Amino acid sequence: MAQPRDIDSKLAPTVEEGVERLDEQHIFTTKTLGFLIHPNIPAPSPTAKIADIGTGTGIWLLDVAKSLPPTCQFTGFDATSSSFPESSTIPSNVAFKIQDMYRPFPPSELEAYDIVAVRFTSSGIQRADWIRAVKNLMTLLKPGGWLQWIDSCNFALYNSVPGTSRAACQEIYDGLDSFRAGDDLVLGLMMREGRNLRREETWRGLGLEDVHEDVFSTDRLQEPELRLRDKGTRNIVECFVGCLESLVGVEGSGWTTQRIERLNAEAMKEVDQGVYHTLDQVCIVGRKPAGDGAEKHGGENE
Numbered sequence: 082m083a084q085p086r087d088i089d090s091k092l093a094p095t096v097e098e099g100v101e102r103l104d105e106q107h108i109f110t111t112k113t114l115g116f117l118i119h120p121n122i123p124a125p126s127p128t129a130k131i132a133d134i135g136t137g138t139g140i141w142l143l144d145v146a147k148s149l150p151p152t153c154q155f156t157g158f159d160a161t162s163s164s165f166p167e168s169s170t171i172p173s174n175v176a177f178k179i180q181d182m183y184r185p186f187p188p189s190e191l192e193a194y195d196i197v198a199v200r201f202t203s204s205g206i207q208r209a210d211w212i213r214a215v216k217n218l219m220t221l222l223k224p225g226g227w228l229q230w231i232d233s234c235n236f237a238l239y240n241s242v243p244g245t246s247r248a249a250c251q252e253i254y255d256g257l258d259s260f261r262a263g264d265d266l267v268l269g270l271m272m273r274e275g276r277n278l279r280r281e282e283t284w285r286g287l288g289l290e291d292v293h294e295d296v297f298s299t300d301r302l303q304e305p306e307l308r309l310r311d312k313g314t315r316n317i318v319e320c321f322v323g324c325l326e327s328l329v330g331v332e333g334s335g336w337t338t339q340r341i342e343r344l345n346a347e348a349m350k351e352v353d354q355g356v357y358h359t360l361d362q363v364c365i366v367g368r369k370p371a372g373d374g375a376e377k378h379g380g381e382n383e
Contacts, residue, residue: 289367
């Protein structure tokens with residue numbers, strides 16, 4: 082996943098995410114949403130080109146590639162190649178490239194894609210930065226192409242057994258305030274919505290058409306035999322702990338390795354006793370108007 086640009090680098094050194102955790106996140110999200118490509122987006126043609134932004138391990142892109150004809154072309158972009166799959170395992174119609182989604186893309190990529198998909202690129206993105214990213218990603222789309230953005234928000238903790246504690250899990254989440262800093266946050270794993278954020282209106286204001294937003298809660302998953310609730314909660318706690326580890330040594334943060342290790346052990350015991358989380362998984366899609374060239378909605382240098 083790309084390093085969030087909306088967080089002060091002094092507060093958020095890069096956290097390299099484990100391949101296994103990233104792939105688990107993909108599984109949980111896909112099961113929650115029930116799709117890889119939103120059903121409002123027409124079925125891709127046999128020659129479609131699809132881009133994945135914040136591709137990480139490429140698991141979403143590779144799953145989509147398996148579901149479509151081999152004549153389609155797929156490109157995964159990320160700010161770092163640290164999680165890219167081994168080159169020997171990559172199909173011939175799939176490529177991975179290093180690219181910051183806020184920076185202008187090479188001319189060869191402009192108006193080249195039928196679908197551009199974005200997933201989990203920020204812990205809490207401000208509207209101005211979101212607009213900047215969306216405008217830049219629109220330059221990748223062919224006229225009539227679709228943008229799909231998936232991210233999370235509204236983390237919450239619950240007990241499933243009376244009298245059990247969720248204090249350690251809550252302390253871990255509450256310790257992430259520096260990742261929620263900023264005005265007018267619109268989306269991201271660390272943020273909670275206090276009002277209608279009107280994300281669809283923002284996209285329409287950028288010229289996108291047929292804009293639609295779906296919000297699914299992770300408690301939609303009802304497969305006890307797969308222990309998805311338990312595994313998903315452990316996954317998200319692991320993610321949060323990794324973020325806290327990036328604050329160790331930051332002046333005034335109050336976080337030490339010992340404190341984090343203690344809380345992590347206590348949090349896992351709480352999950353053992355039935356504490357679980359929910360997240361809202363947000364998917365917003367919109368179509369670039371036919372005949373709308375890259376020069377109309379330029380990137381960062383516009």
